[in-house]
Amino acid sequence: xxxWVLAFxxxxxxxxxxxxxxxxxxxxxxxxxxxxxxxxxxxxxQIMERKLYGAIMTPAMILTLVFGIWLLALDFQVYLTAGWFxxxxxxxxxxxxxxxxxxxxxxxxxxxxxxxxxxxxxxFGVIPAVVLIAIVILSVVQPF
Numbered sequence: 001x002x003x004w005v006l007a008f009x010x011x012x013x014x015x016x017x018x019x020x021x022x023x024x025x026x027x028x029x030x031x032x033x034x035x036x037x038x039x040x041x042x043x044x045x046q047i048m049e050r051k052l053y054g055a056i057m058t059p060a061m062i063l064t065l066v067f068g069i070w071l072l073a074l075d076f077q078v079y080l081t082a083g084w085f086x087x088x089x090x091x092x093x094x095x096x097x098x099x100x101x102x103x104x105x106x107x108x109x110x111x112x113x114x115x116x117x118x119x120x121x122x123x124f125g126v127i128p129a130v131v132l133i134a135i136v137i138l139s140v141v142q143p144f
Contacts, residue, residue, distance in 0.1 A: 001081055002074050007142050009067035016064050017132055019057035023102050024125030028118040061099060083144040091131050098127055
């Protein structure tokens with residue numbers, strides 16, 4: 001059972017990270033459209049952002065958590081004594097927070113109150129990449 005649960009955990013977190021990488025990229029384009037007073041473009045980006053968040057990002061996050069908790073339950077004693085696992089868990093909680101910040105940015109775009117430009121969203125978009133690198137190293141190398 002463990003290899004199947006692990007496989008579905010990997011599939012779901014891959015989908016989640018794809019969305020975590022792409023949504024900030026949409027924010028960059030959306031900010032540019034707003035700066036150009038492109039109402040049609042802004043509306044198009046709002047639709048894309050909403051569909052990405054609701055149809056891919058949130059279900060993938062939920063499945064990642066479900067399969068991750070399932071993996072934990074299958075080998076609880078091993079994870080309980082692994083220091084790297086606690087750091088990974090904190091990083092996952094931070095990613096969930098990042099996703100909620102994305103939702104707040106979407107709401108600001110939708111209400112027309114976004115004041116941030118493309119440069120901010122370029123830096124913002126690097127956060128999930130850094131977290132992904134840390135999680136993979138922690139999970140594979142298990143340094144402590």
